[in-house]
Amino acid sequence: MAEKxxxxxxxxxxxxxxxxxxxxxxxxxxxxxxxxxxxxVETLMKLLKQAxxxxxxxxxxxxxxxxxxxxxxxxxxxxxxxxxxxxxxxSGIPVILSILIAIGASILVGLFNGVLVHNAKVPPFIAxxxxxxxxxxxxxxxxxxxxISNLPQSFTSFASGSVLGIPNMFLTWLAIIxxxxxxxxxxxxxxxxxxxxxxxxxxxxxxxxxxSTVYGVYIxxxxxxxxxxxxxxxxxxxxVPTSGVGYELDAIAASVVGGASLDGGEGSVIGTVLGAMIxxxxxxxxxxxxxxxxxxxxxIGSLIAxxxxxxxxxxx
Numbered sequence: 001m002a003e004k005x006x007x008x009x010x011x012x013x014x015x016x017x018x019x020x021x022x023x024x025x026x027x028x029x030x031x032x033x034x035x036x037x038x039x040x041v042e043t044l045m046k047l048l049k050q051a052x053x054x055x056x057x058x059x060x061x062x063x064x065x066x067x068x069x070x071x072x073x074x075x076x077x078x079x080x081x082x083x084x085x086x087x088x089x090x091s092g093i094p095v096i097l098s099i100l101i102a103i104g105a106s107i108l109v110g111l112f113n114g115v116l117v118h119n120a121k122v123p124p125f126i127a128x129x130x131x132x133x134x135x136x137x138x139x140x141x142x143x144x145x146x147x148i149s150n151l152p153q154s155f156t157s158f159a160s161g162s163v164l165g166i167p168n169m170f171l172t173w174l175a176i177i178x179x180x181x182x183x184x185x186x187x188x189x190x191x192x193x194x195x196x197x198x199x200x201x202x203x204x205x206x207x208x209x210x211x212s213t214v215y216g217v218y219i220x221x222x223x224x225x226x227x228x229x230x231x232x233x234x235x236x237x238x239x240v241p242t243s244g245v246g247y248e249l250d251a252i253a254a255s256v257v258g259g260a261s262l263d264g265g266e267g268s269v270i271g272t273v274l275g276a277m278i279x280x281x282x283x284x285x286x287x288x289x290x291x292x293x294x295x296x297x298x299x300i301g302s303l304i305a306x307x308x309x310x311x312x313x314x315x316x
Contacts, residue, residue: 016259020274024281031285038288045167049159049235051280052173053078055273056228057247058254059180060221062272065255066184067217068197068264069117069124073109073131074225074251078244079139081106081229085155086148086239095155099230106226109135110219118214132248139241148239159234169231176224180269189216197264253300254279257307266311278303 031038057074064071081102088098109131116127161168184190192213196203204210225244233239258275260267279300286296 035288048170052169055276057251060224061251066267072128075244075247076135077225078229081226082233110222113218114215
């Protein structure tokens with residue numbers, strides 16, 4: 001009897017994740033049958049690399065959405081980080097120091113978002129949309145809208161490298177996944193995110209440090225986006241001013257499909273990872289089958305709408 005209760009509790013707690021695993025398996029089987037190339041090692045490695053960038057950004061977005069916020073600046077932070085690290089290295093600054101400077105620049109954006117949302121009481125949508133616009137145009141001013149090339153091979157080789165056949169980009173994503181799981185499941189900050197997202201007033205009355213929670217989620221989001229931007233610059237071999245354009249929509253999609261509630265208080269790192277994998281699988285499989293990219297975007301948009309409707313129905 002006790003064992004059955006444990007099984008029911010497990011199924012209840014991870015029903016979203018189990019459903020997503022089922023969807024992912026169906027997609028793999030479908031694309032594997034339709035395109036023999038899909039299940040080849042080279043294709044799967046490419047899929048993991050593609051999912052890694054979106055997945056890293058989506059984990060940061062999940063933190064923000066769980067706190068009942070939104071971060072539309074993630075794509076711009078990806079672009080900023082990639083440009084800053086590229087400009088620093090081209091200027092002769094060592095690779096490690098260049099990376100740290102790029103992460104520092106990303107943190108400033110998260111800090112700015114925190115000030116607008118917490119101190120100025122600007123709605124997260126408006127605050128981060130303003131950041132998105134400001135940062136994107138700062139990038140264009142810094143670069144003159146030109147690509148920065150001639151990056152050191154010691155930097156670019158990381159994105160194409162692997163350990164025991166596993167791409168470095170995926171290993172980086174894996175490290176951030178474990179960090180996200182640890183923060184949300186084992187730290188006071190993680191518990192505060194859920195409490196604040198569920199009910200702001202109750203969280204305040206419970207003595208939760210609201211400022212550190214709000215600042216924390218936006219800074220964390222910017223840090224992981226900064227890492228994603230650095231990885232993208234390494235993968236492209238250039239600092240591209242338009243890097244990250246539109247990535248905020250993919251991050252939101254992966255988070256929402258993964259079970260994060262736009263009302264706040266609900267979100268799962270594992271669910272987001274599966275959501276990112278589903279998005280990447282749809283795009284990769286669609287490309288191999290020659291499906292029109294516009295049709296793929298319609299399918300992904302519909303998937304987001306369905307996920308939100310299911311969330312609303314579950315709460316009503």
